[in-house]
Amino acid sequence: MSTHVSARLDLRVESDTDAVLSIAVARGWARVEDLSLTRGGHPIAVEEVLDDHGTRLHRATLPVGDVVVTYRAEVDRPAGPTASDTVDSLRYVRPSRFVPSDELAATALAWFGGATPAENVRRIPEWVFTHLSYTPGSSGPTDTAIHTLLLRQGVCRDYAHLTAGLLRAVGVPARLASVYAPGLRPMDFHAVVEAFVDGRWEVVDATRLAPRAEYVRIATGRDAADTAFLTTLSGTAVLEEIEVMAVAGDDLSGDDPTASVLLP
Structure with a gap:
């Protein structure tokens, strides 16, 4: 059965803004969809740009006023x-803006x-789940995996950045995916990690807040800079309000964190 997803963003645009949205599901997922940007009920033109792994970006010039997406x-x-x-196995083992895996290398190698x-794809998310506290509002938009490791708290993007950083630091390619x-x-x-092991990308989510088998891919990249x-x-x-909805077409199943889950 189909899964239903939706999002609404209320924006206060204070000066003409060149904006990029990444809220549409990845290529190949949508059966029926509609994306609308309006100001005062009038439509705003949008250009779709295709990124890696089927990510669909939507770029628009937002005029001054209240814009609804x-x-x-x-x-x-x-x-x-x-x-x-x-190329993927090289790109996603390198450090990136929010995932400075080179700075984590000494710690990660000592621990893992x-x-x-294959063992680290299980051990590292387990460590992050056990040692971090999920605390809304505890991190800022420029915090990296280093901040999260030191603070031992954060939200999904922080959990994902630290998980990806520790994996990359021990030689396991890891990338971020934003999902419904x-x-x-x-x-x-929601932000999760895909780790490349045994020739495939496995979804790992150290937050354990939702069943991985139900995730719907939006964007994929090195870190939050690619998936925001x-x-x-x-x-x-200015983002005034946001509403996100994702409803599975059937009953939600449990999630065994030791099981392999692949995200199309």
Whole structure:
């Protein structure tokens, strides 16, 4: 059965803003969808740009005033997992802005250096789950995995950045995926990690807040810089309110954190 997802962003645009949205489901997921940007009921033109791994970005020039962004979709899970290539295994083992895995290397190798990649794909998310406290409002938009390791608290993006950083530091390629997550409480856009092991990308989520098998892919990249739901390239837009919804088409199942789950 189809999963229903939606999002609404209320923005106060204080100067003309070049904005990029990443709220539409990835290519191949949507059966029916609608994306709308309006100011005072008048539509705003949007350009779609296709990024890596089927990520669909929507770029628009937002005029001054109150802008409403709405998205709705009925989605079906694609048949197979996302393709990968040699470049992916190199790109996602390197440090990135929010995942400075080189700075985490000494710590990660001391804690997890003796394990195989498959073992670390289980051990590292377990460590993050056990040692961090999920605390809304505890982190800022520029915090990196280092901040999270020191503070031992954060939200989903912080859990994902630290998990990816520790994995990369011990040689396991890891990338971030933003998803719609049926069963998530409180409901919001959700950030998780995909780790490359045994020739495939496995979903790991150290927050354990929702069943991974129900996730719907939105965007995929190195870290939150690639997967943020809203990026302003110029101008000023203030997010006044956000609503996100994701409802599975059937009953939600439990999630065994030791089981392998693949996200198409």
